[in-house]
Amino acid sequence: xxxxxERAAAWMYRGVWGLLTRWFRVPEHxxxxxxxxxxxxxxxxxxxxxxxxxxLKFWLGLAVFTVLIVGAWIALTAARPWIGxxxxxxxxxxxxxxxxxxxxxxxxxxDSTWYVLSQRSLRIRSGIWTISEATITFExxxxxxxxxxxxxxxxxxxxxLVDTAGGSSGxxxxxxxxxxxxxxxxxxxxxSAPEIRQLILSRLSQSKAxxxxxxxxxxATGWSVEHVAVxxxxxxxxx
Amino acid sequence: MRRMIPFDPSKVERPxxxxxxxxxxxxLLTGPLSVFVILPFLFKYETLRYxxxxxxxxMSWGILMRREIYLTYRRIQDIHLTRNIIQxxxxxxxxxxxTASGSSAPEVSIEGILEADALRDFLYTKMRGAREHHDEExxxxxxDEALSLxxxxxxxxxxxxxxxxxx
Numbered sequence: 001x002x003x004x005x006e007r008a009a010a011w012m013y014r015g016v017w018g019l020l021t022r023w024f025r026v027p028e029h030x031x032x033x034x035x036x037x038x039x040x041x042x043x044x045x046x047x048x049x050x051x052x053x054x055x056l057k058f059w060l061g062l063a064v065f066t067v068l069i070v071g072a073w074i075a076l077t078a079a080r081p082w083i084g085x086x087x088x089x090x091x092x093x094x095x096x097x098x099x100x101x102x103x104x105x106x107x108x109x110x111d112s113t114w115y116v117l118s119q120r121s122l123r124i125r126s127g128i129w130t131i132s133e134a135t136i137t138f139e140x141x142x143x144x145x146x147x148x149x150x151x152x153x154x155x156x157x158x159x160x161l162v163d164t165a166g167g168s169s170g171x172x173x174x175x176x177x178x179x180x181x182x183x184x185x186x187x188x189x190x191x192s193a194p195e196i197r198q199l200i201l202s203r204l205s206q207s208k209a210x211x212x213x214x215x216x217x218x219x220a221t222g223w224s225v226e227h228v229a230v231x232x233x234x235x236x237x238x239x
Numbered sequence: 240m241r242r243m244i245p246f247d248p249s250k251v252e253r254p255x256x257x258x259x260x261x262x263x264x265x266x267l268l269t270g271p272l273s274v275f276v277i278l279p280f281l282f283k284y285e286t287l288r289y290x291x292x293x294x295x296x297x298m299s300w301g302i303l304m305r306r307e308i309y310l311t312y313r314r315i316q317d318i319h320l321t322r323n324i325i326q327x328x329x330x331x332x333x334x335x336x337x338t339a340s341g342s343s344a345p346e347v348s349i350e351g352i353l354e355a356d357a358l359r360d361f362l363y364t365k366m367r368g369a370r371e372h373h374d375e376e377x378x379x380x381x382x383d384e385a386l387s388l389x390x391x392x393x394x395x396x397x398x399x400x401x402x403x404x405x406x
Binding site (some may be wrong): 026120140 | 316317318319320321322323324327328335337338339340344345359360363364366367368369370385386389390392393396397400
């Protein structure tokens with residue numbers, strides 16, 4: 001029974017996704033990055049656990065909502081049986097419609113999110129209605145934050161937040177998720193967070209610049225061993 | 240990708256006419272206000288000019304209040320390419336380019352370019368960190384020059400000194 005329901009849901013979802021990609025011109029393929037020769041590109045979706053995490057959060061929210069609606073309906077039926085019976089389809093619709101829409105929204109969000117990592121930069125695509133792709137080079141990153149709550153740790157996922165220089169739109173240090181802070185890239189729900197952080201930080205520690213758009217340092221003027229050797233020879237020749 | 244010839248950003252000067260369509264549609268979506276909204280849009284479309292050279296880009300628009308922004312590619316912090324549903328239908332996109340300034344609003348929003356992906360990747364390759372470090376190249380070249388100069392001095396000194404008989 002549940003398998004059939006799942007299959008029907010998956011089938012319906014594929015139909016919605018097909019319509020979206022065709023009518024709304026949602027790109028089907030993951031984004032790419034221009035690469036240098038010998039550079040490897042890794043593109044991936046959020047971890048499977050992220051989908052389960054989103055669903056769990058959604059079910060918890062929906063459960064509260066359903067209990068409220070059903071409780072109100074039972075109270076009404078007890079007080080005025082006729083009105084209660086008459087309102088049954090309405091109550092069912094109120095419970096069922098958010099369920100379907102929420103399920104769709106979660107899957108669409110999951111399927112339209114892509115992360116692309118190269119050796120020196122990252123690109124994040126997200127959104128359905130407005131598709132946005134952010135490109136950030138590791139060189140420009142100021143700090144990397146890895147955060148995960150208890151439920152996220154249970155699903156073995158974490159969010160990697162990547163900040164570049166410049167003001168954020170308020171909200172303090174770990175502010176406002178989903179706000180229009182363009183100086184931050186969010187890799188939500190990834191399973192390999194420590195690895196990604198390591199990749200970015202190892203690149204950052206090689207860089208001498210501050211990530212504020214400053215050019216590479218002026219050429220070093222110190223003498224090398226060879227210079228000193230030639231200078232000694234000059235001195236000896238003059239003696 | 241439908242483009243056959245490689246995209247050349249220096250050829251870009253004016254936004255594509257599709258941008259005018261996009262402006263008109265967004266103005267119409269505001270309903271009765273569209274009469275007032277459409278005028279600034281028309282002015283912006285008519286006066287919008289882009290210029291991409293090897294070091295940076297500039298963008299200017301406006302009739303009464305004229306604005307011209309210039310930024311160098313090396314100062315770019317991050318690039319955002321967004322397409323809403325109307326833009327996708329018209330094949331347009333907005334490329335928001337950010338520098339490290341205090342505002343969270345983008346410094347430059349490039350609109351009305353059909354080859355938005357190619358332009359974005361062009362900006363990306365010009366941005367800091369997309370290519371190898373320049374440090375090593377800079378250090379190597381002058382150092383070697385100094386070394387060869389020193390060797391020349393040494394050799395000419397030896398040549399001058401050697402003929403003389405020293406005690």
